[in-house]
Amino acid sequence: MIDFMLTTNDQKILDAVRREALVCRSYARHYDEHEDEFPPDELPEAGDFPPTMSLFAGREPEDTGLGVMSMLLTAGQTWGDYSVRMRRGKGGLGNAALRAAGTPEQQQKWGGLTLAMAITEPGCGSDPSRVQMTAVLDEATDEWVLNGEKIFVTTGCRAQGVVVWATIDKSAGRAGIKSFLVEKGAPGFIVSGKEKKLGIRADDTAAYVFDNCRIPRGNLLGGKEEIPQESSGGFRGVMKTFNMTRPAVAGIGLGIAEAALDFTRDALREAGIQVEPGPGIAAQSAAAQRFLELEALYEAAMLTVLRAAWLSDQGQPNNLESSICKAKAGAAVREITQGCIELVGPMGASREHLLEKWFRDVRITDIYEGTGEIQRLIIARNILGYGREELK
Amino acid sequence: MISFGPTEEQEIVREAMREFAHSAVRPIARKSEEEGLVPEDFLEQSWQLGLVSTQIPEAYGGGGEARSPITNALVLEELACGDAGLALAALAPALFAMPVVEFGTEAQQRELLPLFCGDRYHAASLALVEPGPCFDPIGLRTVAERKGDGWVLSGAKCFVPMADRASHFLVLARAGEGVGLEAVQAFIVPRDAAGLEISEPEKKLGLNGLPTGSLALERVELPAVGRLGGDAGCDARRLVNLSRTALGTVLVGLSRAVMEYAIPYAKDREAFGEAIARKQAIAFTLADMRIEVDAMRWLTWKAASRLEHGVDATREAHLARSYCARQAMKIADDGVQVLGGHGFIREHPIELWYRNARTLGVLEGTVAL
Known part of the structure; x- marks a missing residue:
């Protein structure tokens, strides 16, 4: 049955998440201005809050699915702050890849570590099939030898390990690209730098160098060493990771956008502008009308995220829908935060308030995990029935 | 629970509507638009789908299914994908019948709902939009004044679907002091009511497959039962x-x-x-x-x-x-x-x-x- 009402159990979880999020928000400015400090996993004001996962006890069949809930939960957390998120658990993007593609032994061995994901290189971003980093098997020692550079590795400084993309055969193109599990401290694995960014400053972004880095043969994620014959078969498997991370990234951005909308609604009210929906053009101010447009944009984007997660909950493919929600949310959060500052005026640009921070933090949404343009390319190929050669 | 999954019955209805839109709506859309007419056999054909009668209680000859805005959303999307004007023409009687199902008194339902459960298309409509710039439903200018037990309606309406043949109109009017929609009530106005004048079909930018007309209400007198929902009124x-x-x-x-x-x-x-x-x-x-x-x-x-x-x-x-x-x-x-x-x-x-x-x-x- 088509339904959009949260159950009491759903609401209980989301209320708890918002309560925590407000505590996190009180630290947001500090960690924005001290980007060399890592926010703690626990905050004193929230010491006695129940752990988020414990709230999921006693779920009933009529409650909302876990994929959809995790999107709402993520957005609820980033509504507090992007970087100061408590009890986010051990979960870098690399953990998502491990869950999607790791062998049972790998899950066992690596599941307890926080894993970053290293794909982007100085010379390739949107087109990961151009990965230049190499992995060569040394049969004598049963080791992979990694050589290359990676940049823009989210939480790459803090992570305990990384899932890194490298090619085992450049002539095989995309099919030759494999992912490898590398632990911090592996010989020849160097964290070579930390980026200074527009926003999300308390989340570190690392650069890596792999200089004859040797790792055990069994660290090839998924364990399949052969290069698939059909074009891009293995690559497609790696790309599947994105079907849940894209909606999550969209949800992260929308949580921030919602915070901006809430702030702006209050600011408009303080200025005497009512933003109730309903009255037509003659009865409503331009500011109220613009605000409602941004609210609709938020709602529309959020629903595309929930749709992608819902399909995943149903065990249905959501490749197209995860690109749709990523493209929609990426563009929406830019327009929403830019529009909110416009509506609030000079106060919106002041660092006295968090709106200017949200405007900076949210901008990455339309870039990482595939830019809006890349998502449109994927969507267009899908609806047109085109392959990569027919639509570049 | 948040869910995007239609029920099995809804999937069946949606599929049937998609097929109807493809085979019966789209092919006649251009001709109907150019001529500004709805083909009679299209109205009869769509009537056979039970679009209007399905959600009318069995006691009045309908299908007795629960009123479902979601099912209606699925139906409307499919039909409008065929042609928006024709979709609205087929469903115009529901604009009148559904509010009667939802808010009508027993007597109003008994009198009016059987009209929509017959074998032939029966036209009735809703009159909400008013002429003049920047129309807004919360600022209606049509008013209903008390006169004894009954009501007197004065005002003007336009874009009333199927006005050329509707047997009844549900006219929305301000009926009291409150603010915005709180003051608005719906009135059942028969086509032959004294003081009601119906225009020739309007000429529009689009949607010409849907005949619409204007209503002039010059002190139209209605009995107490002329208000939808009687004393309780409607929301x-x-x-x-x-x-x-x-x-x-x-x-x-x-x-x-x-x-x-x-x-x-x-x-x-x-x-x-x-x-x-x-x-x-x-x-x-x-x-x-x-x-x-x-x-x-x-x-x-x-x-x-x-x-x-x-x-x-x-x-x-x-x-x-x-x-x-x-x-x-x-x-x-x-x-x-x-x-x-x-x-x-x-x-x-x-x-x-x-x-x-x-x-x-x-x-x-x-x-x-």
């Missing part, structure tokens, strides 16, 4: 929210029609040695259509879901309607652009959808299902 806010949501779904259907027409055209049409769909400028425009059709649909579903639960949907219905109106206009606009010169030629339906998108986008209340 005009809910009527407007239902209407806005339904209008949103019509715009989803229209937008999907544009997208589904533009995609094969762009794959077929060549320029500079390859299909124009292989150019990112065109491909991304089509991708945006796909993104927005989804987003629009979920917004209308969310509003419909709240209405189905019987909770207030003012915010959701407003956001859905205004968002859909904006996006449908953009999609139709882009559709014309993808077809280029051919988008301007009446041989293709795109220019018709362009006009319809603008017309529908400013209509309020003519689709209060």
